Amino acid sequence: xxxxxxxxxxxxxxxxxxxxxxxxxxxxxxxxxxxxxxxxxxxxxxxxxxxxxxxxxxxxxxxxxxxxxxxxxxxxxxxxxxxxxxxxxxxxxxxxxxxxxxxxxxxxxxxxxxxxxxxxxxxxxxxxxxxxxxxxxxxxxxxxxxxxxx
Amino acid sequence: xxxxxxxxxxxxxxxxxxxxxxxxxxxxxxxxxxxxxxxxxxxxxxxxxxxxxxxxxxxxxxxxxxxxxxxxxxxxxxxxxxxxxxxxxxxxxxxxxxxxxxxxxxxxxxxxxxxxxxxxxxxxxxxxxxxxxxxxxxxxxxxxxxxxxxxxxxxxxxxxxxxxxxxxxxxxxxxxxxxxxxxxxxxxxxxxxxxxxxxxxxxxxxxxxxxxxxxxxxxxxxxxxxxxxxxxxxxxxxxxxxxxxxxxxxxxxxxxxxxxxxxxxxxxxxxxxxxxxxxxxxxxxxxxxxxxxxxxxxxxxxxxxxxxxxxxxxxxxxxxxxxxxxxxxxxxxxxxxxxxxxxxxxxxxxxxxxxxxxxxxxxxxxxxxxxxxxxxxxxxxxxxxxxxxxxxxxxxxxxxxxxxxxxxxxxxxxxxxxxxxxxxxxxxxxxxxxxxxxxxxxxxxxxxxxxxxxxxxxxxxxxxxxxxxxxxxxxxxxxxxxxxxxxxxxxxxxxxxxxxxxxxxxxxxxxxxxxxxxxxxxxxxxxxxxxxxxxxxxxxxxxxxxxxxxxxxxxxxxxxxxxxxxxxxxxxxxxxxxxxxxxxxxxxxxxxxxxxxxxxxxxxxxxxxxxxxxxxxxxxxxxxxxxxxxxxxxxxxxxxxxxxxxxxxxxxxxxxxxxxxxxxxxxxxxxxxxxxxxxxxxxxxxxxxxxxxxxxxxxxxxxxxxxxxxxxxxxxxxxxxxxxxxxxxxxxxxxxxxxxxxxxxxxxxxxxxxxxxxxxxxxxxxxxxxxxxxxxxxxxxxxxxxxxxxxxxxxxxx
Numbered sequence: 014x015x016x017x018x019x020x021x022x023x024x025x026x027x028x029x030x031x032x033x034x035x036x037x038x039x040x041x042x043x044x045x046x047x048x049x050x051x052x053x054x055x056x057x058x059x060x061x062x063x064x065x066x067x068x069x070x071x072x073x074x075x076x077x078x079x080x081x082x083x084x085x086x087x088x089x090x091x092x093x094x095x096x097x098x099x100x101x102x103x104x105x106x107x108x109x110x111x112x113x114x115x116x117x118x119x120x121x122x123x124x125x126x127x128x129x130x131x132x133x134x135x136x137x138x139x140x141x142x143x144x145x146x147x148x149x150x151x152x153x154x155x156x157x158x159x160x161x162x163x
Numbered sequence: 164x165x166x167x168x169x170x171x172x173x174x175x176x177x178x179x180x181x182x183x184x185x186x187x188x189x190x191x192x193x194x195x196x197x198x199x200x201x202x203x204x205x206x207x208x209x210x211x212x213x214x215x216x217x218x219x220x221x222x223x224x225x226x227x228x229x230x231x232x233x234x235x236x237x238x239x240x241x242x243x244x245x246x247x248x249x250x251x252x253x254x255x256x257x258x259x260x261x262x263x264x265x266x267x268x269x270x271x272x273x274x275x276x277x278x279x280x281x282x283x284x285x286x287x288x289x290x291x292x293x294x295x296x297x298x299x300x301x302x303x304x305x306x307x308x309x310x311x312x313x314x315x316x317x318x319x320x321x322x323x324x325x326x327x328x329x330x331x332x333x334x335x336x337x338x339x340x341x342x343x344x345x346x347x348x349x350x351x352x353x354x355x356x357x358x359x360x361x362x363x364x365x366x367x368x369x370x371x372x373x374x375x376x377x378x379x380x381x382x383x384x385x386x387x388x389x390x391x392x393x394x395x396x397x398x399x400x401x402x403x404x405x406x407x408x409x410x411x412x413x414x415x416x417x418x419x420x421x422x423x424x425x426x427x428x429x430x431x432x433x434x435x436x437x438x439x440x441x442x443x444x445x446x447x448x449x450x451x452x453x454x455x456x457x458x459x460x461x462x463x464x465x466x467x468x469x470x471x472x473x474x475x476x477x478x479x480x481x482x483x484x485x486x487x488x489x490x491x492x493x494x495x496x497x498x499x500x501x502x503x504x505x506x507x508x509x510x511x512x513x514x515x516x517x518x519x520x521x522x523x524x525x526x527x528x529x530x531x532x533x534x535x536x537x538x539x540x541x542x543x544x545x546x547x548x549x550x551x552x553x554x555x556x557x558x559x560x561x562x563x564x565x566x567x568x569x570x571x572x573x574x575x576x577x578x579x580x581x582x583x584x585x586x587x588x589x590x591x592x593x594x595x596x597x598x599x600x601x602x603x604x605x606x607x608x609x610x611x612x613x614x615x616x617x618x619x620x621x622x623x624x625x626x627x628x629x630x631x632x633x634x635x636x637x638x639x640x641x642x643x644x645x646x647x648x649x650x651x652x653x654x655x656x657x658x659x660x661x662x663x664x665x666x667x668x669x670x671x672x673x674x675x676x677x678x679x680x681x682x683x684x685x686x687x688x689x690x691x692x693x694x695x696x697x698x699x700x701x702x703x704x705x706x707x708x709x710x711x712x713x714x715x716x717x718x719x720x721x722x723x724x725x726x727x728x729x730x731x732x733x734x735x736x737x738x739x740x741x742x743x744x745x746x747x748x749x750x751x752x753x754x755x756x757x758x759x760x761x762x763x764x765x766x767x768x769x770x771x772x773x774x775x776x777x778x779x780x781x782x783x784x785x786x787x788x789x790x791x792x793x794x795x796x797x798x799x800x801x802x803x804x805x806x807x808x809x810x811x812x813x814x815x816x817x818x819x820x821x822x823x824x825x826x827x828x829x830x831x832x833x834x835x836x837x838x839x840x841x842x843x844x845x846x847x848x849x850x851x852x853x854x855x856x857x858x859x860x861x862x863x864x865x866x867x868x869x870x871x872x873x874x875x876x877x878x879x880x881x882x883x884x885x886x887x888x889x890x891x892x893x894x895x896x897x898x899x900x901x902x903x904x905x906x907x908x909x910x911x912x913x914x915x916x917x918x919x920x921x922x923x924x925x926x927x928x929x930x931x932x933x934x935x936x937x938x939x940x941x942x943x944x945x946x947x948x949x950x951x952x953x954x955x956x957x958x959x960x961x
Contacts, residue, residue: 044208100204109197
């Protein structure tokens with residue numbers, strides 16, 4: 014099936030099997046390696062992407078469902094000021110270890126900050142709840158995100 | 164015999180900087196952004212599976228796994244699978260050109276099961292196909308004729324208490340003639356006499372679960388065929404040199420035809436030790452047979468049953484003490500369940516027995532430990548490596564004893580802990596930095612221990628708070644397990660940039676940043692000058708395995724030795740160029756000058772360029788061999804590890820009596836790591852280790868049905884902590900007691916950071932629920948249902 018959508022601000026069209034998941038489309042057809050495969054069951058959050066600015070597990074979405082939607086991955090945000098602020102805070106606060114979960118956390122955080130300038134700690138924890146990290150114990154991720162509250 | 168030069172260099176540096184405070188260093192112990200942070204936040208293709216992006220025309224390899232936990236294989240028929248569309252080959256055990264074995268310590272684990280299967284997860288055939296989907300679909304057409312055997316899941320069906328003798332049963336490893344993998348013992352003093360006369364004795368049984376690493380990156384390997392029957396493999400492996408050995412053996416090739424490269428790892432925690440060998444061997448086999456790139460990717464469910472776990476433990480402990488609170492003796496029997504294969508079980512068992520009395524002065528001990536096979540998923544290396552299990556039991560015992568004696572748990576511990584000049588239970592003299600007392604005092608002060616301990620005793624609310632402490636020690640590196648060496652090479656390029664090569668991998672733990680900090684500090688260059696090459700068996704020196712908290716101390720020493728030699732050569736040349744003594748040269752790249760004359764400087768690049776002209780070599784190889792370790796198999800006496808990391812953890816919890824749900828409110832961790840080399844990394848271990856340990860204490864376990872099938876093979880049924888589970892505060896402090904054989908005095912922290920967590924939480928829960936519950940808090944995970952049963956049993960809620 015032919016599907017057209019906006020990927021990182023560019024209009025794209027792909028011809029996919031109706032069963033293909035968005036995760037596979039992004040990784041295999043578009044080579045976007047920030048979108049990680051961790052569980053393929055909507056449990057771990059490493060495949061998080063933004064669909065119309067909302068964080069979504071791309072393993073739980075069929076590519077045909079995103080017809081006409083706007084998909085964003087970290088590759089599409091490299092020149093965005095809010096994104097830069099978030100990644101600098103992650104790097105400087107030491108919120109990164111193995112890094113496999115990191116792009117997912119960053120997109121989730123980005124989506125939160127787009128709608129809230131000064132999220133409370135509870136807002137941050139609630140937002141991050143769907144992204145698993147096994148290395149850092151989350152604390153420095155939360156510290157990074159509280160440090161950029163304007 | 165004179166000391167090797169590398170030992171002298173490490174000691175010289177230690178003594179030279181012994182009094183220098185960590186805050187006065189330029190890079191050591193500073194908050195430095197890790198070398199790979201930007202690649203990781205931008206999602207650069209740095210993990211094994213990402214490299215598929217650069218591979219053309221690959222084949223996919225899928226492991227067909229058995230549905231029986233214990234059965235003889237009568238015959239296998241793969242002919243229908245071979246005819247399935249897209250299938251290129253179906254391999255069984257007979258197709259392996261070399262030795263069909265990937266056992267890590269002993270050869271007990273076939274890559275592809277041949278004679279029998281021993282757990283639900285054993286590979287019985289490999290399907291090589293044009294697509295992953297083709298391979299998975301074709302697996303339905305592999306038919307196997309089995310003769311089912313008795314499934315044994317309980318280690319107490321293999322051995323029995325009071326001597327841990329083996330019971331009659333259907334042998335899982337009939338080829339070995341026994342299902343006891345290994346036995347260890349400690350025989351010190353006269354425990355029988357002590358227990359006959361002791362005024363205070365406490366005894367209890369303890370159980371700890373099989374823990375899953377749950378690293379977020381599932382296993383992956385990509386193999387490329389090379390001319391001359393050679394092969395290059397990118398694989399998720401912690402130990403590329405061990406992986407090379409395993410692959411070479413399976414393929415029947417010499418080491419120099421097998422090249423293993425370890426890209427970034429999305430977590431390891433010990434789990435990527437032996438499964439790395441397995442996925443690499445499967446991919447390599449397919450690449451050599453098809454002459455095409457071959458890809459192995461595990462799903463999450465495969466990862467759960469396809470890699471090793473933390474050994475579960477059942478132990479019976481008996482402690483004797485005097486009325487005034489002196490520990491007199493310990494008797495214990497400890498059983499570790501290694502599942503279907505040995506993996507690193509023999510070494511895990513050894514580390515467990517070494518640490519089985521805790522960091523205390525113990526003069527009488529009689530301890531037996533057996534590692535036994537069952538038909539569960541195999542158990543191997545996991546952060547802590549046998550120590551979290553025994554420390555859980557020991558630290559619960561210490562709280563029971565304190566209660567029995569009417570003493571505060573902190574006071575009781577302080578009366579018995581190891582200090583400088585003491586001997587361990589093995590008779591090892593601790594002649595250097597033992598920072599345990601300082602760690603305990605810091606943890607007590609930072610947590611408000613005494614006040615809270617008193618206040619929480621009086622609580623009557625349905626939410627009960629409690630505060631608990633646990634202390635521990637943890638031997639650094641591999642000790643008497645094997646050859647304990649490391650090495651690194653440093654090459655200063657002609658433009659002044661630097662390449663650092665070693666065989667150690669980064670699985671997220673971050674110890675490579677320690678190497679960078681040591682190198683930067685010693686040479687006097689900013690960390691940004693240094694590029695770290697990935698571990699590649701063809702281009703880096705063998706640094707030994709990336710395990711056992713050994714990178715900072717062992718590879719750190721190798722880096723320090725090489726950097727020291729380079730620095731001496733550079734100082735000499737700079738002295739000639741600037742006109743002062745070599746020891747007065749200051750390198751603060753890009754500036755190089757004499758201490759007394761900072762105005763008159765040359766640049767780092769000029770110094771490097773001049774070295775090329777003057778024929779001064781700017782590459783150096785550093786090697787370090789650990790001080791020898793000793794272990795007497797009959798008595799458990801010796802010096803098992805060359806040094807120990809010490810720690811004290813205080814946890815504060817709140818238990819909801821109506822639901823059994825526990826929340827950790829606050830925690831304080833204090834670790835004596837000799838010297839903080841990598842501050843962010845150390846803090847990350849303190850916090851990340853805490854949260855992983857909290858999962859171990861409260862939520863993580865694998866559940867089996869009676870046929871040996873794991874129920875919870877994904878992350879919605881196997882629960883690990885989320886952001887919403889973390890305590891409000893985790894305070895991380897460090898004690899720097901200094902170790903004279905470590906780089907600038909440093910010791911390891913990766914593994915130690917999980918060891919004391921579960922007992923500190925369990926002790927806090929016992930405190931919250933009150934004295935009469937104490938003995939029943941003897942098993943983890945303390946899930947809500949487990950705790951609720953205990954709460955009901957003691958009528959804590961009507």
